[in-house]
Amino acid sequence: MDRLERDRSAEEAPEELAGGNGEGDRSDGTLVPLLTFLVPIVAWLVSLAGSYAVQDFTCSAASSVGHPQPVAGLTVVLIALNAAMLAVCVISAAVGAVLLRRGRASSGFRLRVFLLVVGFASSLFFAFGVVLIGANPLIYGACQ
Amino acid sequence: MTTDTTAIGRARDFEELWTNPRGLRKLFTAVQHKDVGIRYMVTAFVFFLVGGVQALFMRVQLARPDNDFLGPETYNELFTMHGSTMMFLFAVPFLEGLANYLLPLMIGARDLPFPRANAFNYWCYLIGGIILYSSYLFALVPDTGWFAYVPLSRDFTDHAMDFWLTGLTLAEISAVGAAIELAVAILVMRAPGMSLNRMPIFAWTMLAVAFMIIVAFIPLIVASTLLELDRTVGTAFFDDSIGGNPLLWQHLFWIFGHPEVYVMFLPGAAIISHVVPAHSQQKLAAYPLVVIALASTAVMSLGLWVHHMYTVGLPSITMSFFTAASMSITLASGLQVFAWIVTLWLGKPRFTVPMLYALGFIVTFVAGGITGVMVASTAFDQQVHDTYFVVAHFHYVLIGGMLFPIFAGLHHWWGMLTGRRYSERAGVVAFWLIFVGFHTTFFPMHLTGLWGMPRRVFTYPTGLGIDTVNLLSTVGAFVIAAGVVVLTVNLAHSAFRGRPAVDDPWQGDSLEWTTSSPPPSENWPAVPIVASRTPAWDEEDDDPRYDRVRTVFDHGPTAVRATPLTTPIAADPDAAVHLPGPTFWPIVPPVGLGLVAAALLTEWYILAAVGLAMALVGFGGWAWSNESGERRHLHPESAAEFEFERSGPHAIGWWGATFTAATLVVGVSTLAFSALYLQVNAPVWPFEETVGRPLLFGGIALLLILATAASWWGRTSSRGSGQKHRHLLSIAVAGAAGAAALALVVVAWTTSGLDPADDAYQSSAWVLLAAQTVLAVVGLSATGLVLLGRLRHERHSRAAILSEYAALLWGAVAVCWVITWVTTDLLPLAVI
Ligand code: HEM
Numbered sequence: 001m002d003r004l005e006r007d008r009s010a011e012e013a014p015e016e017l018a019g020g021n022g023e024g025d026r027s028d029g030t031l032v033p034l035l036t037f038l039v040p041i042v043a044w045l046v047s048l049a050g051s052y053a054v055q056d057f058t059c060s061a062a063s064s065v066g067h068p069q070p071v072a073g074l075t076v077v078l079i080a081l082n083a084a085m086l087a088v089c090v091i092s093a094a095v096g097a098v099l100l101r102r103g104r105a106s107s108g109f110r111l112r113v114f115l116l117v118v119g120f121a122s123s124l125f126f127a128f129g130v131v132l133i134g135a136n137p138l139i140y141g142a143c144q
Numbered sequence: 145m146t147t148d149t150t151a152i153g154r155a156r157d158f159e160e161l162w163t164n165p166r167g168l169r170k171l172f173t174a175v176q177h178k179d180v181g182i183r184y185m186v187t188a189f190v191f192f193l194v195g196g197v198q199a200l201f202m203r204v205q206l207a208r209p210d211n212d213f214l215g216p217e218t219y220n221e222l223f224t225m226h227g228s229t230m231m232f233l234f235a236v237p238f239l240e241g242l243a244n245y246l247l248p249l250m251i252g253a254r255d256l257p258f259p260r261a262n263a264f265n266y267w268c269y270l271i272g273g274i275i276l277y278s279s280y281l282f283a284l285v286p287d288t289g290w291f292a293y294v295p296l297s298r299d300f301t302d303h304a305m306d307f308w309l310t311g312l313t314l315a316e317i318s319a320v321g322a323a324i325e326l327a328v329a330i331l332v333m334r335a336p337g338m339s340l341n342r343m344p345i346f347a348w349t350m351l352a353v354a355f356m357i358i359v360a361f362i363p364l365i366v367a368s369t370l371l372e373l374d375r376t377v378g379t380a381f382f383d384d385s386i387g388g389n390p391l392l393w394q395h396l397f398w399i400f401g402h403p404e405v406y407v408m409f410l411p412g413a414a415i416i417s418h419v420v421p422a423h424s425q426q427k428l429a430a431y432p433l434v435v436i437a438l439a440s441t442a443v444m445s446l447g448l449w450v451h452h453m454y455t456v457g458l459p460s461i462t463m464s465f466f467t468a469a470s471m472s473i474t475l476a477s478g479l480q481v482f483a484w485i486v487t488l489w490l491g492k493p494r495f496t497v498p499m500l501y502a503l504g505f506i507v508t509f510v511a512g513g514i515t516g517v518m519v520a521s522t523a524f525d526q527q528v529h530d531t532y533f534v535v536a537h538f539h540y541v542l543i544g545g546m547l548f549p550i551f552a553g554l555h556h557w558w559g560m561l562t563g564r565r566y567s568e569r570a571g572v573v574a575f576w577l578i579f580v581g582f583h584t585t586f587f588p589m590h591l592t593g594l595w596g597m598p599r600r601v602f603t604y605p606t607g608l609g610i611d612t613v614n615l616l617s618t619v620g621a622f623v624i625a626a627g628v629v630v631l632t633v634n635l636a637h638s639a640f641r642g643r644p645a646v647d648d649p650w651q652g653d654s655l656e657w658t659t660s661s662p663p664p665s666e667n668w669p670a671v672p673i674v675a676s677r678t679p680a681w682d683e684e685d686d687d688p689r690y691d692r693v694r695t696v697f698d699h700g701p702t703a704v705r706a707t708p709l710t711t712p713i714a715a716d717p718d719a720a721v722h723l724p725g726p727t728f729w730p731i732v733p734p735v736g737l738g739l740v741a742a743a744l745l746t747e748w749y750i751l752a753a754v755g756l757a758m759a760l761v762g763f764g765g766w767a768w769s770n771e772s773g774e775r776r777h778l779h780p781e782s783a784a785e786f787e788f789e790r791s792g793p794h795a796i797g798w799w800g801a802t803f804t805a806a807t808l809v810v811g812v813s814t815l816a817f818s819a820l821y822l823q824v825n826a827p828v829w830p831f832e833e834t835v836g837r838p839l840l841f842g843g844i845a846l847l848l849i850l851a852t853a854a855s856w857w858g859r860t861s862s863r864g865s866g867q868k869h870r871h872l873l874s875i876a877v878a879g880a881a882g883a884a885a886l887a888l889v890v891v892a893w894t895t896s897g898l899d900p901a902d903d904a905y906q907s908s909a910w911v912l913l914a915a916q917t918v919l920a921v922v923g924l925s926a927t928g929l930v931l932l933g934r935l936r937h938e939r940h941s942r943a944a945i946l947s948e949y950a951a952l953l954w955g956a957v958a959v960c961w962v963i964t965w966v967t968t969d970l971l972p973l974a975v976i
Contacts, residue, residue, distance in 0.1 A: 030713050041443050048447040048469055056462050062826040111714060114341035114432060122436045125475070129444070132468035140461040 015089025036119025184241025252335025424491025531592025
């Protein structure tokens with residue numbers, strides 16, 4: 001058997017590499033829990049970087065060429081952007097909560113439960129972070 | 145009987161395989177993580193002592209009003225060198241050294257994934273430090289502060305800044321390399337069974353820190369390059385008369401600088417997360433919350449940089465976004481503090497030296513954190529900006545949050561590092577001197593600042609009411625110095641004369657305590673299996689799933705140095721990693737690069753040619769010896785059980801190439817961000833016309849895609865009888881396409897009529913094209929390595945995986961090209 005064939009057979013039979021008793025599937029079902037951890041992080045980054053870049057770059061660009069600043073439009077964009085990112089975090093938390101209830105009830109996979117706990121709690125944390133950022137356009141006008 | 149003899153023979157072969165040279169040869173050739181880690185720590189500690197002496201000089205000068213012990217120039221040089229040394233040459237390298245030493249032990253690996261690259265990084269760091277300090281020989285000491293703001297560092301200084309920029313860029317490159325090293329180790333070299341939920345906090349932290357370094361340190365490397373180009377070539381990035389903007393430097397510097405603070409604090413906190421449980425005999429409380437805290441700190445730290453720029457006149461709403469982010473991050477730090485307090489509460493704390501430093505850390509860091517929340521508020525910050533209040537705040541955070549943990553860690557793992565015991569009494573004395581001295585020095589600085597003393601002034605007139613507080617600070621600084629002397633003498637003495645340490649003096653819970661102190665060359669003769677978060681407190685695990693990994697990695701393999709490779713999430717055994725033995729090659733390229741830097745600084749260009757040749761020979765020899773080492777993979781014993789050359793994420797090379805590709809994209813994205821930033825702030829953009837050569841640019845894009853595709857095809861072509869020819873064909877196509885792309889990029893760069901000194905648009909386009917030239921050379925070097933792998937080995941797997949790595953790099957070069965094109969030609973069309 002040449003090397004790549006061996007490669008393939010190894011990929012097809014992870015249990016075999018892990019010891020062959022059928023328990024090599026512990027990482028199964030970890031993708032969604034992992035996503036509940038990673039997606040809110042991205043949402044928070046998009047909220048901050050997006051709010052900064054859209055607001056600051058548009059205002060600077062407009063004033064550097066002497067154009068009026070599109071304040072009303074920008075405010076709407078900022079609120080919409082942050083509302084969307086907040087929704088992403090909340091959905092992530094909800095998915096985490098649902099899976100956590102099911103996971104707790106149905107299996108002893110500690111890795112999965114761990115990832116869900118981390119995903120759920122950090123979704124809430126980042127949701128709070130997005131609220132702190134997204135509240136600002138309601139207080140200050142854009143380009144102020 | 146026969147089995148016994150075989151076992152003894154195997155153990156002997158294994159031991160021989162892992163034997164290293166001694167003495168001076170070891171210093172220059174050992175590449176194992178423990179040797180490199182110790183080198184990092186010793187070098188960084190020396191820099192710490194130097195930085196400390198500089199601080200003492202400054203404090204003597206400030207002890208009384210109108211003092212003339214130092215002149216203003218010397219004072220400027222001292223705070224610049226002190227700040228730069230502590231931040232760039234001590235803090236990050238020391239922590240990386242500690243991680244180098246400890247991480248493999250904590251995660252159950254026999255070494256880091258790329259030991260030679262690791263040694264290379266160390267030498268780059270050392271040479272960077274030497275370059276910075278050689279400025280004293282030429283009386284050209286940098287004096288623009290550790291954040292080197294322009295225009296001061298651009299227009300109002302002599303060659304001194306070139307020493308700063310060159311030396312520190314080398315040190316930063318080494319930090320990025322070390323980050324990739326640590327990240328790959330943590331992701332795929334953990335002991336079988338060490339799934340993410342069982343990973344030690346230190347490993348979680350270093351993973352987060354590696355991510356921060358890769359994202360945040362590249363902008364500083366880019367910024368330093370741009371500033372050096374402004375200074376030498378006359379580009380216009382920071383010259384606002386022709387479209388540049390000095391604030392661009394501040395953005396780029398603080399995109400690096402703020403995460404840098406957390407790059408120091410997070411490992412410090414992680415050390416405490418190990419010290420507190422071990423010295424309270426209590427599992428760390430709220431482990432998942434601590435993981436969340438450090439992950440969110442890492443992410444949020446990337447979004448705080450603007451809070452260093454509250455006084456530059458940004459719109460209120462922009463500042464408010466960053467105030468929000470700054471407030472959020474304090475919650476994450478708070479979570480960790482509560483976890484330590486709960487652990488202490490539930491456990492039985494012993495007041496050992498490491499524990500004293502841990503407690504000192506908690507008190508001091510919390511105080512620094514509170515002043516941090518104060519300065520995160522725009523209104524307050526505008527009052528105290530650039531006063532001694534800020535000097536007090538950041539020393540509380542840096543010394544409290546990083547130095548105390550380092551000292552805690554040194555005392556905690558000293559037996560493991562040296563196999564010796566230090567004097568407990570001297571340790572306690574040193575702690576109290578340092579702790580009391582610290583608060584005596586820095587607490588009064590809050591008042592000094594609130595009462596109006598600006599930072600970075602070499603003296604102050606009498607009668608301002610700040611004489612006593614300044615004197616107090618100076619007295620405190622000498623008390624700290626006394627403590628540091630006691631600590632250094634105690635540790636140094638014990639390293640040579642101390643009583644032998646026991647293997648696990650504190651009954652620690654993490655994996656490193658299951659091996660001997662100091663550990664043997666291979667860390668564990670039998671690779672450990674992990675069944676919980678506190679493996680050192682567990683009974684031996686006999687899970688049958690790991691029988692095969694146990695058999696292969698118990699005093700084996702005996703033909704090549706190797707350690708298991710495991711899956712990133714569940715840490716199931718997946719493949720094997722080949723580890724190299726001692727070699728001198730990694731030292732050659734850094735010396736070559738150092739010579740190039742020296743030549744540029746002294747304008748003695750012949751030396752640059754020598755240095756360049758040396759670097760090329762070094763890289764070439766390294767690649768050649770690497771391929772020679774890989775020949776031995778054919779040994780059937782280990783290859784049959786655990787593959788060394790699997791494709792995709794089942795190999796460390798894939799991870800290394802992916803991270804390298806990511807750093808290239810981050811670098812070019814930073815350049816693109818800079819151009820966009822200048823564009824939105826400039827009244828016209830471009831100043832004349834865009835580069836505007838769609839045919840040429842489109843052709844380059846196609847060639848780069850072809851190079852990527854051909855390399856990718858080489859990766860999948862290793863089946864059937866014509867494999868070798870297919871490989872050669874893919875190499876030929878990738879090489880030809882890459883070379884043609886390189887030639888065309890050079891044409892675009894040199895014949896598009898760009899004068900980098902004319903205006904900021906031309907500077908941006910010129911630098912982007914220059915960067916792309918370098919990237920194409922990187923891609924071609926990758927294809928060159930595939931060729932070498934193909935020619936040196938009969939088997940096909942080696943060329944196949946190398947081709948895969950080349951494809952990843954070519955892919956990154958193509959993405960960078962798209963970013964370049966968009967930035968030079970499409971963005972200027974946008975109406976901004
Ligand atoms: C060990 C005792 C230390 C003392 C007595 C001390 C003292 C000082 C003094 C007097 C200054 C100059 C303040 C000014 O004129 O504005 C300063 C600046 C600074 N220190 Fe320290 N320091 C110590 C340790 C550290 C450590 C461990 C770090 C970092 C890891 C550090 C980082 C800095 C930085 C970044 C600056 C600012 C430099 C600049 O303004 O460019 N210091 N320190």
